[in-house]
Amino acid sequence: MNENTKSENLLHVDDIHTYIGQFHILQGVTVEVPKNSITVLLGRNGAGKTTTLKSILGLTPPSQGKIIFKDMEIHGKRAFNIVNLGIGYVPEHRAIFRKLSVMENLKLAERKRGDLDKHADFIFELFPDLERLYKLPGNHLSGGQQQMLAVARALVPDNDLLLIDEPSEGLAPILIQQMMEAIRKLSQTTTVLLVEQNFIMASQLAKNFYIIDDGKTVTTGKMSELIHNEELIHEYLGASVRTVKQGDEA
């Protein structure tokens, strides 16, 4: 059984605790990410979803607990070492490099020479806009285009796992659709761990969910079950329920 889970799950996060300064942000987060599927982290603002991603990456290293990626212990390693094992990161707030051109932003994400050439076709198929904007500096891009660039950047090297933080944040509905399509397409070849406030998007994309509240994982299960569990949604995702209703009206 144990061996079985090992091969099925790409990433194990086992009871991690993370401090930022003096604040005990994560107080026991456990997440299993199965291969070739989308897993979503849900929870209120400030529940610790972003910190969970950053702890996996080693940007805010956990002080306690285990993180295993591709059967290797990665907790405590330096961030750039962890990332180079094959993890792509799409941060929240579209943290692209504003002074660098689109091309440079993508080039910078190369791990080996030629990575960009290898994946350029796939990237431009997902986000045709970027090809047109190739030479423009990042700060000339619109919010949606910046978000696309942020996702595209994670696709440049060969990655086994993508950590995507709030891809729909601040996007117009039509762009959300496009982003969803893109994530669905790339999840056919890569495993995705998603943080998403937009419940519609999360529910349509993800197979499994984890709810994080006050720095702890509270519950987990199949997305298909969560959709019908209004009680759970109401208790932990208060803010998100409104999104559901708004979505219904739209």
Next chain:
Amino acid sequence: MNHEKRKQFITIVIFVAILAILIAVVWRTSGTTTFVRTALSGLTLGSLFFMVSAGLTLIFGLMHVLNFAHGSMFMLGAYIGWQFYTNPTFVFGIAPLIIAFATGLQFLTVIKPRLTQLNLSESLQNLLPRLAWVLVIILVVLAILNFDILGLANTAMVAVTTVTESNPLAELSPQEPLARFWLRPFFLLLGGFLAAVAVSKPGNKKEYVAAEHTTRNWLLIGGLIVATILLTVFREAWSEAILLMNGNLRFVLALFVATGFGLLCGMFIEVLLIRPLYTRSFFIVLMTLGISFVIKETIQFLWTPLAYKMVRPPLFAAPGKAETVADWLLNSNATLNIFGVTFPTYRLFIILLGFLMFIFITLLMTKTRLGMVIRAGVQDPEMVEALGINVRSVFTFVFALGIAMAALGGIGAAPFIPVQPLMGDQYQMQGFITVVIGGMGSYVGAFIGALTLGLARAFGDYYALKWSLSTAVAEASTVIIMVIVLLVKPSGLFGKKE
């Protein structure tokens, strides 16, 4: 976003317009000859200011470190280059020791991946590095025990005063005999190796480092060991060979030696002293101040607080005035006729050096991957790390590069200004003002700011003399410019808004 760009553009246009009007007025009132002479002097100063401020602004932009040791590094570069040029005994006396220690440290790249994978008990993991550090200290003390470093420095001073054209080697006193000396680099090599062991935290599996480029690293270590042995065995032969060399070539080598020394120094300082303090920026300021004091005192100890004059390289030394550049290159004249002005050729070289450095930085920042990483790191180092780039090593490189540029500026300035322990202080001060005017973190801003300050200084001096004012006016002019720029644009000419 676009609006911001336009605003910046307008500020620059206004700035250039004011500058142009000022230049026109000055030109009218002073006449062409005076104008050209003063402007060239200003450009010389500006070039020197740029060589100091380029490193300051890069280091601040990426790491937010105010490096108060920058002026001292400028001075150190001048001393090392001057020593290498006039009498290499000192440089070759200490070079084996430095290279030996660096070679030992270089083992880090190949032993760390193995050591971290060792199975050691917790207490052993704690004990081993400490033991290693104690041994390092003992070895370093043993290595420098009774080492007559003052003698080496003194030898050089004697030689400076007595070197003649015909026989420059007459006064070279011998180095310590090899039979006794060889132990010093050997101990330091061991010491460096043990320091590498201590730093790599044996048994700590969390400190995982992939074994990459193993052959390349071993080759590098092999090369360094060979270099150490060659430098150790042929200390005197190297010094003689250098001194018998053509003076111009020797000067070019001196530029490289000073730059390389600055690069090494910068690397050591960043890794050992600055890196542990990144989370406490105030302590970094104190640390760099402390470093600058240590360097100044060491230099005073070695060469006394006296000021020395470095002889200009032969290309700029022959008496007489050249009419054209070709003429100068042929006859190596000390002065050149530019628009009717007799101007020292060496100062032209300084201007050239400053402009070349600007071109170099521009190419580095815009055309290379490293430059891309630096520009991205200025905005968001964490995200750069999250793309799989070792930001720490980029920090080290940028710090070392900044120091190396200051050191190059120092040796470039040495034949032009007196070589003395405080020579860097004034340039550091002007460097900081330059960085503030140009905008923290912008090398283009530093370049324009440096040239502006240099010109203001030169013309200030000219008018102070003309209207018989105090020269303090010229010195104050740079600060006045800074105040005006800060009032109009608080983030500096090319600075980004916070």
